[in-house]
Amino acid sequence: MRGPERRRIARELAEQHGGVVSRAMLRRVGIQRNHVASEVHAERWALHGDATVAVHTRPLTREEQLWRAVWEIGPDVAVLDGVTALQVAGLQHFDEPAIHCSVVHTARVVWPSGVSAHKVIRRVPGETVPVGIPRTRPAVAALRAAHWAVSDR
Template sequence: MGRTEQGQERRRVASDLAQAQGGVVSRAQLRAAGIDRFEVRTEIRAGRWRSWGARTVAVTTGDLADEGRLWRAVWETGGSAALDGASALTAAGLTGFEVDRPVVSHPHGHTVASPEDVDVRSVIAREAGELAEGGIPRVRPAIAALRGASWAVSDRQGALLLCMSVQQGITTAEHIAQWLPKVALWKRRTFIARVVADLLDGAKALGEIDFAQACRERGLPEPTRQAVRRTPTGRIYLDVAREEYGLVVEIDGSQHRQGLAVTDDNLRQNEVTLGS
């Protein structure tokens, strides 16, 4: 095989490896595939590949895709680093929650790098079964939600991350509750436990948790959440209900102002009122 064919073959191999990794490949993967550092240097100097640190190579020269940034964060940190917090949840499918830098964690005492554009966190230890199987190294969603809430810049941001994780089906309130006593948290454990209790009780959004807190502060009993009503068009779920008083409270989040949601909400309110 001539040099031209060899170059084409290594680019094909590298492209295949990078396809499921956001366009990036680790130097260790390249070595395992028979592509040495001199061949990597050749591709970079030719302007076909781009180096993104000591361990990461992109098979294109543009900016990294979001998925590529996550893989790079794990590789450049090194050791037994894995995505954690909001970044692990993003890798699991969470949308709408932005973080400035990818978040990775590593067990305390392990020697790792600390890239400037990666938020590197030390955890006391990896719990048994903590890491998700397959794909990018990351902790399981329930643990990531708990740690992310603890690392958040505020109580409200932490509560939002927990709510979104459950609301979008990334994890469940039950799974979060199961891991809560096992996972060491940096701070706000009492607050997080209260939010998890609200999620277990049926809260689905931050506004519903705010409502529950307002009830507690005023000495009001806990309402029934996600109460079921049957209407001519089928079953609907009400955010908050006080059955004994015939009182219903609907709590609108931002999703209630998107597309046809306003019309749907108005029609649903008519059905609830007429059926009362």
């Protein structure tokens, strides 16, 4: 696959995720590790962990950071949770710089920087939103946000 075609395909994939894409997604469309390395070496793309590739070199936006958190932990086990899931659902005027993610307690994961780690006993059917960035539903997220809060305020 030639460079211009590779970059076009990667940009189209990344548009759905705010400007970042996972290495797994790139592999599925034929963009291999050496292709990514070439784009990074040419300073067209940037790596943000083991699984996240930005198809630009600027700092990550909040949406891109959220996708990065899920992909770096593991898209099959991690979901945004608590305050972060509420913010994605539309909560406004509440600033929380940390990204809150949860995984089932038996998952063995490495937590990336900037992510608040939470392990939960289990996932119940219907707990997560089936579209968009993996996250818990607002009702579940609100309960967990209250439980994980550092103060009653």
